[in-house]
Amino acid sequence: MKELTKVHFTNLDKILYPDLEITKAQVVEYYIRIAPRMLSFLKNRTLVRTRYPDGIDKEGFYEKDSPKGSPEWVKTFTKFSETSQKDTDYVICNDVDTLLWLANLAALELHIPLSKIPKTNAPDLLLFDLDPELPAGINEAVQTTFILKELLDGLGLKSYVKNSGKKGLHIIIPLIPQYSFDETKNFVHRIGEKLASKHGFIVSERKQTNIPGKVLIDYPQNSERSTMIAPYSLRATREATVSTPLEWTELTNLNPFNYNIFNLPKRETDPWKHLFDEPQKLPKID
Amino acid sequence: MSDLQAAPSTRSIWSGRISIGLVNVPVKLYTMIKDQSFSFKLVRKDDACPLKYERVCTFDDKVIPWSDVGRAVEVRKGEFVVFTDEELQSLRPDSSKKIAINKFVPLNQVDRIFYDTSYILAPDKSDESYGLMLKAFIEKKLAGVGKFTLRTKEYPVIVYPYHDALILTTLRYGDEVVDPQSVKDIENVKDPSKEELKLALKIIDTLTRDFDIKDFKDTFREEVQKLVEKKMKGETIVVEEPKAEEVRGLMQALKETLSQMQQQ
Numbered sequence: 176m177k178e179l180t181k182v183h184f185t186n187l188d189k190i191l192y193p194d195l196e197i198t199k200a201q202v203v204e205y206y207i208r209i210a211p212r213m214l215s216f217l218k219n220r221t222l223v224r225t226r227y228p229d230g231i232d233k234e235g236f237y238e239k240d241s242p243k244g245s246p247e248w249v250k251t252f253t254k255f256s257e258t259s260q261k262d263t264d265y266v267i268c269n270d271v272d273t274l275l276w277l278a279n280l281a282a283l284e285l286h287i288p289l290s291k292i293p294k295t296n297a298p299d300l301l302l303f304d305l306d307p308e309l310p311a312g313i314n315e316a317v318q319t320t321f322i323l324k325e326l327l328d329g330l331g332l333k334s335y336v337k338n339s340g341k342k343g344l345h346i347i348i349p350l351i352p353q354y355s356f357d358e359t360k361n362f363v364h365r366i367g368e369k370l371a372s373k374h375g376f377i378v379s380e381r382k383q384t385n386i387p388g389k390v391l392i393d394y395p396q397n398s399e400r401s402t403m404i405a406p407y408s409l410r411a412t413r414e415a416t417v418s419t420p421l422e423w424t425e426l427t428n429l430n431p432f433n434y435n436i437f438n439l440p441k442r443e444t445d446p447w448k449h450l451f452d453e454p455q456k457l458p459k460i461d
Numbered sequence: 462m463s464d465l466q467a468a469p470s471t472r473s474i475w476s477g478r479i480s481i482g483l484v485n486v487p488v489k490l491y492t493m494i495k496d497q498s499f500s501f502k503l504v505r506k507d508d509a510c511p512l513k514y515e516r517v518c519t520f521d522d523k524v525i526p527w528s529d530v531g532r533a534v535e536v537r538k539g540e541f542v543v544f545t546d547e548e549l550q551s552l553r554p555d556s557s558k559k560i561a562i563n564k565f566v567p568l569n570q571v572d573r574i575f576y577d578t579s580y581i582l583a584p585d586k587s588d589e590s591y592g593l594m595l596k597a598f599i600e601k602k603l604a605g606v607g608k609f610t611l612r613t614k615e616y617p618v619i620v621y622p623y624h625d626a627l628i629l630t631t632l633r634y635g636d637e638v639v640d641p642q643s644v645k646d647i648e649n650v651k652d653p654s655k656e657e658l659k660l661a662l663k664i665i666d667t668l669t670r671d672f673d674i675k676d677f678k679d680t681f682r683e684e685v686q687k688l689v690e691k692k693m694k695g696e697t698i699v700v701e702e703p704k705a706e707e708v709r710g711l712m713q714a715l716k717e718t719l720s721q722m723q724q725q
Contacts, residue, residue, distance in 0.1 A: 208714060210718055211722050
């Protein structure tokens with residue numbers, strides 16, 4: 176055991192998803208199986224975790240700082256946190272051991288920022304966070320995604336889509352890290368406004384968040400302090416769903432529950448495999 | 462190296478004679494089966510003060526000395542029939558210093574399910590008669606069947622040659638062994654389908670090997686021994702959790718993932 180991992184597993188029989196009776200052992204195994212596909216998206220990013228030590232029915236907690244008693248071999252990056260107004264030792268997960276150590280801490284959800292260390296103010300990912308408000312749901316989010324993709328294709332931008340594991344969708348553009356978050360934020364905002372002006376069910380401003388039946392393109396998510404759920408991260412949902420990188424063709428018949436702890440390890444496609452291969456420049460838009 | 466590796470005892474546990482008809486052979490009995498199960502001493506956690514058992518009266522909680530301890534049978538709940546020492550003595554089997562062999566049978570006729578514990582028979586005083594008896598047993602390829610009283614209990618026994626010596630195996634009485642067919646769950650066993658049986662036979666075929674007792678080891682005892690040695694040297698003990706089934710499963714998954722990542 177020692178020769179395979181530095182992680183010392185504890186309470187593996189603890190149930191973390193009570194409805195489906197999923198144990199911590201199953202969560203750890205999920206992260207073992209998904210690690211080859213997942214790690215490149217965590218690499219050199221300051222991770223934020225939501226931990227559910229007593230299962231998802233009990234309150235979880237958001238964790239930024241490397242927890243007390245972290246092993247020495249866990250890599251950290253110290254950075255001033257705007258939200259907590261103090262220096263924070265963020266965990267950097269660049270290897271399987273760190274991922275499994277987090278899993279053993281019941282860190283079910285892993286959230287990543289849109290930039291890498293050390294240049295954390297230069298985003299290498301641009302995010303369209305599509306958030307449908309009831310009664311709008313996944314279908315409206317999908318419809319928005321297709322409209323958005325058409326526009327981005329027209330601008331010559333290659334985009335990638337994943338489900339959030341809940342009701343939302345994330346569209347990502349990999350960037351050459353030469354822009355500021357203000358630039359990416361404005362870009363997303365402008366596109367959002369364009370789409371909102373043409374399509375009644377799309378809104379671009381946070382103050383419109385609570386209008387029923389609308390899909391919000393949440394541009395402020397493009398900031399240094401914001402995070403998104405990491406590709407292949409579990410979600411603290413009843414069905415143990417996974418935020419899953421998708422083929423565009425999968426969107427036509429999308430049921431977020433179909434992407435979960437049980438079937439993701441067996442999934443053969445890896446639609447985001449080459450996401451970092453071709454970082455792009457932001458085009459001018461009018 | 463022999464498969465039998467327990468250290469021999471220096472002292473016999475019994476001495477007497479084997480009697481076959483009118484022939485008497487003086488023998489000693491040595492322990493053959495050495496239970497190596499590890500047992501811990503019970504102590505008080507804080508200061509390792511050793512604990513002892515005491516016989517305590519269930520009515521007044523007084524400790525009863527051995528001289529006041531008697532024996533009884535509970536005939537109904539809370540109702541006891543008490544025996545005096547003399548009564549018990551008269552009931553005990555005759556502990557004559559004798560292993561009485563009254564017939565010989567082929568060893569394989571004795572169902573091994575009745576085997577209880579084995580002892581080594583060694584010559585006492587006269588080597589000659591023991592050697593003669595041993596040779597005769599080996600020639601006839603038979604086991605002697607008889608009765609033998611050890612301490613206060615009488616056992617059916619068989620005496621037979623093994624590794625160029627005579628050994629004695631005590632047997633269980635018929636009413637001490639359960640017939641599997643009398644177990645309800647066994648009665649209801651269903652016949653398998655042909656295909657299932659074929660597959661099962663195939664699996665067994667591929668796993669057919671020679672038996673080797675060296676394949677097995679009581680690792681718990683060894684681990685305890687290692688820890689004891691470490692503790693005696695004053696080393697701090699890092700408690701390792703047992704490799705539960707689930708950990709083994711995870712390690713298998715991890716092996717697969719790591720080799721997959723190496724190939725990438």
